[in-house]
Amino acid sequence: MDVPLPDSRNRTREPVWGWIITAVAGISGMLAVPIIVLYLFLSGAGLFMENQAWTFFSLEWRPGDEVFGILPLVAGTLTTAFLALLLAVPLGLGTVLHLHFFSGPRIQRMGEAALGILGGTPSVVFGLFGTVWLVPRLGPSLASGMLVLTAMILPTFALLALAALRQIPKDLLTAGTGLGVSREQVVWHLAVKTIWPLLAAAATLALARGLGEALAVEMVCGNVSGIPSSLLQPVRTLTTTLVQEFEYARGVHNQALHMVALTVVLLAASASTFAFRLHARKADL
Amino acid sequence: MRIACFLSTAIVLTFFLAMGIDLIVQGMSGFHLGYFFGPVLDSGRAGGIGPVIQSTFLIVFLAIMFATPMSLGGAILSVEILAKYPRLSHFVRRTFDVMVSVPSIAVGLVGWSLFCQGLNLGFSILAGSMTLALMLAPIMTAAFIGGLDAVSKSIRRESLALGVSRWHTLWLQVIPAAWPALLAGVMLALGRATAETAALILTSGISIHPPEGILDPGATLAVHMYYLARNVPGGEPMAYSAALALLLINIVLYFLLSRLGRIVST
Numbered sequence: 001m002d003v004p005l006p007d008s009r010n011r012t013r014e015p016v017w018g019w020i021i022t023a024v025a026g027i028s029g030m031l032a033v034p035i036i037v038l039y040l041f042l043s044g045a046g047l048f049m050e051n052q053a054w055t056f057f058s059l060e061w062r063p064g065d066e067v068f069g070i071l072p073l074v075a076g077t078l079t080t081a082f083l084a085l086l087l088a089v090p091l092g093l094g095t096v097l098h099l100h101f102f103s104g105p106r107i108q109r110m111g112e113a114a115l116g117i118l119g120g121t122p123s124v125v126f127g128l129f130g131t132v133w134l135v136p137r138l139g140p141s142l143a144s145g146m147l148v149l150t151a152m153i154l155p156t157f158a159l160l161a162l163a164a165l166r167q168i169p170k171d172l173l174t175a176g177t178g179l180g181v182s183r184e185q186v187v188w189h190l191a192v193k194t195i196w197p198l199l200a201a202a203a204t205l206a207l208a209r210g211l212g213e214a215l216a217v218e219m220v221c222g223n224v225s226g227i228p229s230s231l232l233q234p235v236r237t238l239t240t241t242l243v244q245e246f247e248y249a250r251g252v253h254n255q256a257l258h259m260v261a262l263t264v265v266l267l268a269a270s271a272s273t274f275a276f277r278l279h280a281r282k283a284d285l
Numbered sequence: 286m287r288i289a290c291f292l293s294t295a296i297v298l299t300f301f302l303a304m305g306i307d308l309i310v311q312g313m314s315g316f317h318l319g320y321f322f323g324p325v326l327d328s329g330r331a332g333g334i335g336p337v338i339q340s341t342f343l344i345v346f347l348a349i350m351f352a353t354p355m356s357l358g359g360a361i362l363s364v365e366i367l368a369k370y371p372r373l374s375h376f377v378r379r380t381f382d383v384m385v386s387v388p389s390i391a392v393g394l395v396g397w398s399l400f401c402q403g404l405n406l407g408f409s410i411l412a413g414s415m416t417l418a419l420m421l422a423p424i425m426t427a428a429f430i431g432g433l434d435a436v437s438k439s440i441r442r443e444s445l446a447l448g449v450s451r452w453h454t455l456w457l458q459v460i461p462a463a464w465p466a467l468l469a470g471v472m473l474a475l476g477r478a479t480a481e482t483a484a485l486i487l488t489s490g491i492s493i494h495p496p497e498g499i500l501d502p503g504a505t506l507a508v509h510m511y512y513l514a515r516n517v518p519g520g521e522p523m524a525y526s527a528a529l530a531l532l533l534i535n536i537v538l539y540f541l542l543s544r545l546g547r548i549v550s551t
Contacts, residue, residue, distance in 0.1 A: 010453075011449050011450060011453040011457075012448050012449060012450050012453075013450055014450045014451060014452050015450075015452050018452055019366075019452065021358075022357075022358045022361050022362070023358065023362060023366065024358070025354045025355050025357070025358030025359075026355070026357075026358030026359040026360070026361060026362030026363075026366075027358075027359075027362065028355050028358070029352075029355030029356050029358055029359035029422045029423075029426055030359050030362070030363075030377065030380075030381075030426075032355070032384075032419045032422045032423070033384040033387055033419075033422075033423055036387070036391065036392060036395045036419065039395050039398070039399065040391065040394070040395060043398060090293065091293045091296060091297050092293075092297070093293075094289055094290040094291075094292070094293025094294060094297075095290070095293050095294045095297045095298075097290045098290035098291055098293070098294040099294065101290075102287055102290060102291070111294075111298075113539070113543075114298070114301065116539050116543070117532075117535060117536055117539045118301060120476045120480060120535045120538065120539060121480070121531070121532065121535055122479070122480035122481075122482065122507040122510070122528075122531050122535075123480070123482070124482050124507055124510055124511040124514070124528075125308075125510070125528045125531060125532065127511065127514065128510065128514045128521075128524055128525070128528055129304055129307070131514050131515070131521070132521060151300070151301075151304075154297065183287075184286045184287055187286070188286060205386065208386040209386065211388070212386070212387070212388025212389065212390065212391075213388075213483075214388070214389070214390040214482075214483040215482045215483050215486065215511050218515075219511070219514060219515055239388065239390045239483070242390050242391075242393075242394055242487075243390065243483070243486070243487075246394060246397055246487055257394065258394065258398070261390065261391040261394045261395075262391070264388050264390065264391050265387055265388060265391045268386050268387065268388050269383055269384075269386065269387065271386070272382070272383045272385070272386035273383050276379060276382050276383065
């Protein structure tokens, strides 16, 4: 019998160059983000050298006067993102619970497809709806920014939450039902309480996405710097500042913008680190 | 509770359905024969999106071309090479998970400083696609790591036991077995790239003329839509058409991805 033998000389030897090229490509991919962070820090750190450190923590952002207080921008970013999260989580959780536990397979599939498509929709499309629907009624304001962000992060949260619900062991639910517990109680006390860390992780990841969103918010939020005191006031966030000022920023202003970008990165990265911490708690489910 | 769940579903679906209907009704008015290929007229208030489609293709294609080798290398590094050091490998994976959520605007600013100003590329398709590649690399790597991980260990062991080198095991066994997942990772990146605006508006700029080379500025469809809605007075009707075109692309990508997802899971 003729068994075709593989060309053993070729396939048993490790091509050193191949591995080197792969490793170099891989290391460059791995270093992409650390280099971005380092670069932002190095370009922004000059701000502290030039005796501008105090202005960085002041309460005003006035590039014209070389006053670069970042706190109002941070406040703008955090309020819009958290308010959006406050709306998106209950609505999203209700939706996925309804889809997963209380509706037939057809509705379930349609709902999932709808959420999947919405999750991939470019954020500027939501920004367009904000400009056309919200701005004429609410003005360019915190409220408009928050609602646009809600529409944007709700699908993100819902898709992650749905993935979490799928991880609940079936026996848990059957056992609950077998003990004569009502469907609603099974859902709330067994399902939701078992996977709450995963749901919290989903919410935190959605928050990270909200913190980093730039253009959709920029289209509707008014971009006036200051700590917002009402929902109808215009607001300015870290990201929208970058969009509006990057092109003409020179010198200290340019350095300040790099620090602003670094702040956004740190905010989003800490949210997402926290999310994966939460996620790891339930990895053994 | 059941009622609360139903109500929230109703609210969410009504809103998104209203958006969809509004988008279709208003977006259709700008569609005409040759919308996808015609020139942009009157700063975007009329005409088609031909040049925009060209730039979109160029930017997205180049970005994926730049990002794929880096990401595949990164995934191979953490799955195959670092496998001997479980702690390091675990750390690298967690880092990639976190890197996925780096805001694109920050990547955009670095691209603007490094490529547009540092390398003197200005607003250009090349600078835009390099920046986009930096943004896509962690996303693709995370997806590729998942794909390579899912290939059963026994395939690797059997191949190595037959005396095949690790390199050939990787390229002749593992990667062919993982290809649907790898392709899904590329598709995911494709979706993110077409939806991206923040990183690109800072680096590839805005242009309504057909790009003559990769050193010309160019707007992707999403950036074009943003520009119409934000900076062109009376540009909203055409912004709707662009948004509808984006939605269509997105729907096609979604169904291709879920198809692939089914292949991966079987």
